[in-house]
Amino acid sequence: xxxxxxxxxxxxxxxxxxxxxxxxxxxxxxxxxxxxxxxxxxxxxxxxxxxxxxxxxxxxxxxxxxxxxxxxxxxxxxxxxxxxxxxxxxxxxxxxxxxxxxxxxxxxxxxxxxxxxxxxxxxxxxxxxxxxxxxxxxxxxxxxxxxxxxxxxxxxxxxxxxxxxxxxxxxxxxxxxxxxxxxxxxxxxxxxxxxxxxxxxxxxxxxxxxxxxxxxxxxxxxxxxxxxxxxxxxxxxxxxxxxxxxxxxxxx
Amino acid sequence: xxxxxxxxxxxxxxxxxxxxxxxxxxxxxxxxxxxxxxxxxxxxxxxxxxxxxxxxxxxxxxxxxxxxxxxxxxxxxxxxxxxxxxxxxxxxxxxxxxxxxxxxxxxxxxxxxxxxxxxxxxxxxxxxxxxxxxxxxxxxxxxxxxxxxxxxxxxxxxxxxxxxxxxxxxxxxxxxxxxxxxxxxxxxxxxxxxxxxxxxxxxxxxxxxxxxxxxxxxxxxxxxxxxxxxxxxxxxxxxxxxxxxxxxxxxxxxxxxxxxxxxxxxxxxxxxxxxxxxxxxxxxxxxxxxxxxxxxxxxxxxxxxxxxxxxxx
Ligand SMILES: Nc1ncnc2c1ncn2[C@@H]1O[C@H](COP(=O)(O)OP(=O)(O)OP(=O)(O)O)[C@@H](O)[C@H]1O
Ligand SMILES: [Mg+2]
Numbered sequence: 001x002x003x004x005x006x007x008x009x010x011x012x013x014x015x016x017x018x019x020x021x022x023x024x025x026x027x028x029x030x031x032x033x034x035x036x037x038x039x040x041x042x043x044x045x046x047x048x049x050x051x052x053x054x055x056x057x058x059x060x061x062x063x064x065x066x067x068x069x070x071x072x073x074x075x076x077x078x079x080x081x082x083x084x085x086x087x088x089x090x091x092x093x094x095x096x097x098x099x100x101x102x103x104x105x106x107x108x109x110x111x112x113x114x115x116x117x118x119x120x121x122x123x124x125x126x127x128x129x130x131x132x133x134x135x136x137x138x139x140x141x142x143x144x145x146x147x148x149x150x151x152x153x154x155x156x157x158x159x160x161x162x163x164x165x166x167x168x169x170x171x172x173x174x175x176x177x178x179x180x181x182x183x184x185x186x187x188x189x190x191x192x193x194x195x196x197x198x199x200x201x202x203x204x205x206x207x208x209x210x211x212x213x214x215x216x217x218x219x220x221x222x223x224x225x226x227x228x229x230x231x232x233x234x235x236x237x238x239x240x241x242x243x244x245x246x247x248x249x250x251x252x
Numbered sequence: 253x254x255x256x257x258x259x260x261x262x263x264x265x266x267x268x269x270x271x272x273x274x275x276x277x278x279x280x281x282x283x284x285x286x287x288x289x290x291x292x293x294x295x296x297x298x299x300x301x302x303x304x305x306x307x308x309x310x311x312x313x314x315x316x317x318x319x320x321x322x323x324x325x326x327x328x329x330x331x332x333x334x335x336x337x338x339x340x341x342x343x344x345x346x347x348x349x350x351x352x353x354x355x356x357x358x359x360x361x362x363x364x365x366x367x368x369x370x371x372x373x374x375x376x377x378x379x380x381x382x383x384x385x386x387x388x389x390x391x392x393x394x395x396x397x398x399x400x401x402x403x404x405x406x407x408x409x410x411x412x413x414x415x416x417x418x419x420x421x422x423x424x425x426x427x428x429x430x431x432x433x434x435x436x437x438x439x440x441x442x443x444x445x446x447x448x449x450x451x452x453x454x455x456x457x458x459x460x461x462x463x464x465x466x467x468x469x470x471x472x473x474x475x476x477x478x479x480x481x482x483x484x485x486x487x488x489x490x491x492x493x494x495x496x497x498x499x500x501x502x503x504x505x506x507x508x509x510x511x512x513x514x515x516x517x518x519x520x521x522x523x524x525x526x527x528x529x530x531x532x533x534x535x536x537x538x539x540x541x542x543x544x545x546x547x548x549x550x551x552x553x554x555x556x557x558x559x560x561x562x563x564x565x
Contacts, residue, residue, distance in 0.1 A: 081450070093442075094442070095441040095442030096442070097441055097508070097509065098441055103445075106446065107435075107449030107450040109434060111431060117430075118431070119429040119430060120428075120431065162449075
């Protein structure tokens with residue numbers, strides 16, 4: 001999907017203090033609709049903090065968040081989710097012994113009428129969850145399988161399936177490939193492309209510069225709580241990116 | 253454990269035990285005896301399903317038997333003193349449920365682990381039951397309509413068995429087919445993901461523990477009606493047998509997870525065992541030893557859910 005250049009999510013002067021630690025110090029950032037934006041930076045640079053603030057997991061000390069041009073204050077991840085901002089946590093937040101479809105629809109189950117009662121509409125949930133798995137190019141399409149029986153990459157597609165279920169248009173992923181092997185990493189990168197292909201905006205935190213070069217349109221680099229670089233990825237290779245993360249300056 | 257044996261192994265073992273008693277124990281297969289077993293099983297299963305609800309949300313309830321005794325003396329005392337049965341029944345159900353709510357509040361608000369909180373509630377309930385009866389039992393010629401709740405037969409089937417069937421079917425329906433049931437399961441399976449998905453996990457835990465207390469109240473009413481008497485320790489023995497039924501049930505159908513059908517079959521197996529052992533002339537203490545072995549064996553087969561419920565790991 002080609003980015004439109006219109007910001008879907010913007011932050012202004014966003015700051016967060018944890019006691020004496022200034023985890024984030026006045027960041028301005030625009031996430032453009034339809035893009036894959038990578039957020040990079042060294043350990044402790046403030047990446048996870050930024051994500052927590054725009055996903056509703058934590059509240060800013062200062063600054064503003066705008067979604068589709070409107071100022072927003074997310075009070076919980078659930079709040080952000082219902083407004084179209086889904087976050088996929090590094091541990092994926094799945095229930096391993098439950099089926100794929102149960103994970104995809106957890107907290108937002110489909111029901112149907114049965115006389116005066118409303119009961120779970122398992123058939124439709126299974127069908128739709130399989131549909132998401134197909135859409136994401138996953139090899140596993142039997143949505144009744146327990147998540148525990150899936151590989152790491154396949155579990156990512158279940159977590160992403162949940163974002164699709166909520167019809168989120170911004171999907172935030174915190175180091176989705178950190179715990180994965182080479183083959184599974186490639187699968188997850190395909191997954192990100194597939195997700196972006198369905199029109200979703202993706203914000204990707206990664207320490208892996210090869211991943212960033214492979215899937216991101218633009219990159220923002222944080223350093224000690226500040227945004228030091230924001231630019232398109234085209235023309236950069238992984239080494240140049242690593243250098244920029246380390247020095248906080250554009251590669252020569 | 254996977255596959256057929258993993259899913260049905262212990263249920264088949266239970267069937268083998270049943271067939272053994274049919275062959276070996278005199279009068280075991282007599283229809284009167286079998287109905288008698290089913291009656292015992294109905295108390296066990298209803299309490300066990302309450303425990304299953306609590307455990308489904310990831311919490312233990314060690315208070316249900318004493319809550320049942322307390323609710324029984326409250327119901328029995330009111331009947332004994334000539335109050336209308338409807339009031340007596342309502343009091344029993346309300347007391348059991350209130351005990352469950354108390355457990356829920358202690359666990360989710362005061363943050364006392366359920367293992368400890370429900371043990372404390374059990375002790376309080378026990379004390380209150382002795383207080384209400386001044387230590388003696390209520391026995392008498394009670395309202396026949398009330399007594400019929402636990403003694404009548406419908407088309408030859410003891411009404412107790414019908415009550416049990418109703419509880420089983422409702423519990424199955426709630427857990428398998430409703431949103432709230434699914435939310436309870438998610439809460440027990442993965443509390444943090446459930447919370448992140450917007451499920452109100454604390455409410456679900458309160459609900460699970462409350463249902464356990466409410467079903468203790470149901471059992472109390474049925475037990476009191478069936479025996480037309482009420483004593484402050486009358487349901488005490490059901491603590492271990494009902495928990496054993498649930499634990500045994502967790503080894504079958506949905507291995508490692510508390511499940512209603514497993515609890516029912518587990519209850520039947522335990523009912524069959526204690527009845528068969530008596531008919532074989534075994535001393536009463538043999539039952540206790542067997543019960544202990546069943547508990548250990550079952551937990552060894554399905555440890556993780558219980559460890560999480562008991563110790564949060
Ligand atoms: N809850 C917290 N309490 C106190 N300090 C915190 C908290 N969360 C983050 N910090 C601090 O804020 C700074 C930024 O942390 P953050 O987790 O955002 O970095 P990061 O870029 O995600 O690092 P990493 O690459 O290691 O994940 C660090 O100095 C960290 O120690
Ligand atoms: Mg981080």
